[in-house]
Amino acid sequence: MILFLQQMINGLSVGSIYALIALGYTMVYGIIKLINFAHGEIMMAGAYFAFLIAITTNLPFPLVLVFSMIMAAILGMFTEYIAYKPLRNAPRISALITAIGVSFFLQNLALVIFKANPKIMPELIVKKPISIGALKIGTVTLTTLVLSIIFMIILDIFVKKTKPGKAMRAVSEDKEAAMLMGINVDRTISITFAIGSALGALGGVLYSITYTQVFPTMGVMPGLKAFVAAVLGGIGLIPGAVLGGFVIGMIETVSKAYISSQWSDAIVFGLLIIVLLFKPTGILGKNEKEKV
Amino acid sequence: MKSRKLSLVLVAVLILTVVLAGCSGGSKGTEVIKIGVIGPMTGDNSMYGTSVREGAMLAAKEINAAGGVDGKKVEIIAYDSKGDKTEAVNAYNRLRDQDGIVALVGATFSGETLSIKEIAIGDNMPMLTPTATHKDVTLNASNIFRACYTDPYQGATAAVFAMENLGAKKAAVLYNIEDPYSEGLAIAFRDKFSSVGTVTNYEGYTAKDADFRAVLTKIAAQDPEVIFLPDYIAKIGVILSQIRELGLDMIPISGDGSDGIEVDYADVAEGMYYANHYSKSDESKLVQNFISNYDKEYGVQPNALAALGYDATYIMLQAIDRAGSFDSDKIIAELSKTDEDYVTGHITFDKNGEPLKSISVIKVAGGKQVLVDKVSAE
Numbered sequence: 001m002i003l004f005l006q007q008m009i010n011g012l013s014v015g016s017i018y019a020l021i022a023l024g025y026t027m028v029y030g031i032i033k034l035i036n037f038a039h040g041e042i043m044m045a046g047a048y049f050a051f052l053i054a055i056t057t058n059l060p061f062p063l064v065l066v067f068s069m070i071m072a073a074i075l076g077m078f079t080e081y082i083a084y085k086p087l088r089n090a091p092r093i094s095a096l097i098t099a100i101g102v103s104f105f106l107q108n109l110a111l112v113i114f115k116a117n118p119k120i121m122p123e124l125i126v127k128k129p130i131s132i133g134a135l136k137i138g139t140v141t142l143t144t145l146v147l148s149i150i151f152m153i154i155l156d157i158f159v160k161k162t163k164p165g166k167a168m169r170a171v172s173e174d175k176e177a178a179m180l181m182g183i184n185v186d187r188t189i190s191i192t193f194a195i196g197s198a199l200g201a202l203g204g205v206l207y208s209i210t211y212t213q214v215f216p217t218m219g220v221m222p223g224l225k226a227f228v229a230a231v232l233g234g235i236g237l238i239p240g241a242v243l244g245g246f247v248i249g250m251i252e253t254v255s256k257a258y259i260s261s262q263w264s265d266a267i268v269f270g271l272l273i274i275v276l277l278f279k280p281t282g283i284l285g286k287n288e289k290e291k292v
Numbered sequence: 293m294k295s296r297k298l299s300l301v302l303v304a305v306l307i308l309t310v311v312l313a314g315c316s317g318g319s320k321g322t323e324v325i326k327i328g329v330i331g332p333m334t335g336d337n338s339m340y341g342t343s344v345r346e347g348a349m350l351a352a353k354e355i356n357a358a359g360g361v362d363g364k365k366v367e368i369i370a371y372d373s374k375g376d377k378t379e380a381v382n383a384y385n386r387l388r389d390q391d392g393i394v395a396l397v398g399a400t401f402s403g404e405t406l407s408i409k410e411i412a413i414g415d416n417m418p419m420l421t422p423t424a425t426h427k428d429v430t431l432n433a434s435n436i437f438r439a440c441y442t443d444p445y446q447g448a449t450a451a452v453f454a455m456e457n458l459g460a461k462k463a464a465v466l467y468n469i470e471d472p473y474s475e476g477l478a479i480a481f482r483d484k485f486s487s488v489g490t491v492t493n494y495e496g497y498t499a500k501d502a503d504f505r506a507v508l509t510k511i512a513a514q515d516p517e518v519i520f521l522p523d524y525i526a527k528i529g530v531i532l533s534q535i536r537e538l539g540l541d542m543i544p545i546s547g548d549g550s551d552g553i554e555v556d557y558a559d560v561a562e563g564m565y566y567a568n569h570y571s572k573s574d575e576s577k578l579v580q581n582f583i584s585n586y587d588k589e590y591g592v593q594p595n596a597l598a599a600l601g602y603d604a605t606y607i608m609l610q611a612i613d614r615a616g617s618f619d620s621d622k623i624i625a626e627l628s629k630t631d632e633d634y635v636t637g638h639i640t641f642d643k644n645g646e647p648l649k650s651i652s653v654i655k656v657a658g659g660k661q662v663l664v665d666k667v668s669a670e
Contacts, residue, residue: 003509003510003513006509007506007509007510010503010505010506010509011506013505014503014505014506115334116334116335116336116338117334117335117336117338117339118336118526120529120556120557123559127533127536127537127560128536128537128539129537129538129539136538136539138505138534138537138538138539139537140537141505141537207502210502210503210534211502211503211530211533212529212530212533212557213526213529213530215336221500221502252503252506253503253505253506254506256503256506256507256510257506257507257509257510258510260496261495261496261497261501261506261507262469262496262497262498264501265498265500
């Protein structure tokens with residue numbers, strides 16, 4: 001029983017990182033119907049920012065985190081401005097290809113600047129187990145879980161209660177109507193990218209602390225899994241991304257713990273196929289007729 | 293009609309150019325002895341190939357300073373394989389066709405060495421891999437030798453060490469299923485250990501896996517005293533940090549892939565053991581000279597791969613010197629007669645091209661390598 005609980009916590013921790021990254025995918029998709037394939041690279045950039053801040057200054061972990069999130073948010077807004085904004089009215093496939101281009105560009109830029117060798121992330125959080133009864137939880141696992149949940153709650157409040165959040169929902173519902181209502185669509189999209197990128201960077205920093213390394217291709221696999229999580233939960237829906245992330249993390253952990261660690265990815269993606277066969281719009285997605 | 297003639301002439305000129313270019317590039321130089329080196333010099337595992345190259349370069353430099361081989365200068369030509377099997381084959385073809393190497397010191401990883409093995413046999417290329425530890429590397433290949441001990445030997449030694457020196461009764465094995473080196477060690481360890489003790493878990497992971505908490509929690513439930521982790525530093529470092537984070541009480545043991553782990557992962561690697569090719573704390577003059585020369589040349593301490601690259605280059609060049617020609621058969625015959633002291637121990641080859649040498653077990657203590665025991669082969 002203790003063992004099972006322990007594995008559940010491992011699963012939640014893995015899942016929370018996927019959920020954080022998935023939020024970026026789903027928010028961007030929700031607002032401009034773009035699958036932002038460069039999001040994994042924003043996550044990677046966030047990890048590099050944290051790495052640079054951590055080795056050049058002696059700032060404590062919370063400040064390192066905040067600064068790297070801000071820098072990633074700026075990077076996210078910048079890529080949107082440079083690469084996606086000019087294609088706002090172009091066919092969707094053009095924007096998608098551009099996103100793949102941005103992804104490769106950022107990856108290779110990191111490769112040129114930092115070289116391919118993985119950098120060792122300084123130990124920003126002291127790694128040790130905390131005992132709660134018979135349960136042992138790692139400090140990093142716990143921090144990841146707590147921070148992710150806090151930021152998800154903040155996001156939820158932001159989207160539901162604030163003006164920019166309301167604008168975001170309006171734009172994702174109907175861009176033209178929102179514009180007629182006097183909402184600054186461009187700025188709203190910019191904010192969405194900023195928030196998505198900041199959350200991605202949070203995921204990236206936590207990921208690099210958990211797995212000790214920062215390298216140019218680190219965003220690819222978690223990015224892919226987070227994308228899967230977003231689709232699984234119902235892309236475009238914020239609760240869907242969170243749910244999808246946790247579900248993927250859980251399945252991965254359970255299959256590693258009780259079936260086989262070699263098969264975990266096959267099981268995760270196999271399950272995705274099954275879910276999408278029965279519910280093509282994802283777990284929380286509603287089957288809506290295409291608007292004409 | 294005229295234009296057709298012209299194009300025929302053009303084609304003829306083109307063919308001639310290609311043929312002539314091929315001639316000038318393909319001929320073997322007589323003034324320099326070209327030795328090829330292949331290994332990963334960029335990417336996750338760049339330190340392995342770079343170390344081998346630096347060791348080989350140092351050996352060549354020392355030999356050149358002492359007058360070269362038979363009055364001829366030695367040139368090391370090293371190509372990056374990125375640790376990839378296809379890239380290794382490309383590098384080999386380039387070394388053979390374009391550079392016209394006399395012999396190959398390589399490749400660095402087992403996987404890439406196995407991928408060029410069959411071509412090298414076809415070419416009868418004198419080949420001495422400094423670091424490929426997979427058992428199949430020298431199998432049925434009269435031209436291929438190795439300077440390091442094999443995976444089965446290393447894995448079995450680690451198991452014996454765990455049982456006898458650490459008194460372990462239960463052990464877990466966690467290995468990379470995509471890597472022949474890792475799997476080779478894992479199998480040998482399991483087979484040897486289970487003859488006396490119990491192997492509680494025998495788990496595999498894939499190269500892209502980054503989260504080991506689930507599988508480590510599962511292993512910890514069986515309460516093994518030691519965990520065997522045959523992989524390279526980039527992965528072992530990640531696993532060790534998660535062992536530390538979960539607060540698991542088991543002693544990590546590893547193979548020579550862990551050499552140098554104390555540089556980046558001193559805290560999490562504290563207390564682990566690994567089998568290695570040589571120890572910096574060895575006091576023999578040969579070893580200490582090598583360490584100081586290497587330090588002078590590159591400004592860092594040499595790791596085991598650099599030592600093996602250095603030894604392999606010496607062994608190869610001494611064989612070429614004794615052979616007195618670039619004839620592959622003669623070089624191969626002389627290689628098999630090797631019988632001398634080197635940095636990584638006294639080396640002779642058996643009939644398969646396997647070295648007979650000793651193995652050092654090293655402990656990471658206080659962020660440093662400490663020689664714990666030296667197990668002699670045969």
